[in-house]
Amino acid sequence: MKTTFIKTIVCIAVLVAGVIGSEVKAQNQFVTNDEVTDGVITSRVIYRNEGSLYRHAKYDFAYDELGRMTEKSVSKWNSVRNKWEPHYKMSFSYTDTEIVINYGKWNDKKKDYSKSNERSVYELNESNMPVACVIYKWDKKDSNWSMVNKIYYEGQPIYWTLL
DSSP, rough: OOOOOHHHHHHHHHHHHHHHHHHHHHTTEEEEEEEEEEEEEEEEEEESSSSSSEEEEEEEEEEESSSSSEEEEEEEETTTTTTTEEEEEEEEEEESSSSEEEEEEEETTTTTEEEEEEEEEEEOTTTTTTEEEEEEEETEEEEETEEEEEEEOSSSOOOOOOO
């Protein structure tokens, strides 16, 4: 019994060390460079660190007069064309009771973000904390948003990363 307990503890310690080690390694594979204007990040360039730095992704952010993010555009580096190419964009809108996030992939033929449109609507409580999220996909046939899933956060805080 005591031996099994010790083996279990050692196994857990090895797993935790492996996870921590891989997290540290993953963080070392990328380097970021932020552009800050008036105290907020307006652009972030991600470089792959492979002995030398290589452009990987670029994030551009826009904010409203209250300092809330209204747009996040993501571009990927095309080393053949030697330029940033649009990848996807998220736009954010706010009311007193919800946050709406629209997601669109870049459509190179149309030169806009219309491909694979998705929407998430976060419902807020009186404390301005998300309590539910409704996920929609654009239905081309009906030309309307179609609900895919609704997730309730019963007593569980939710976190999302916008940067």
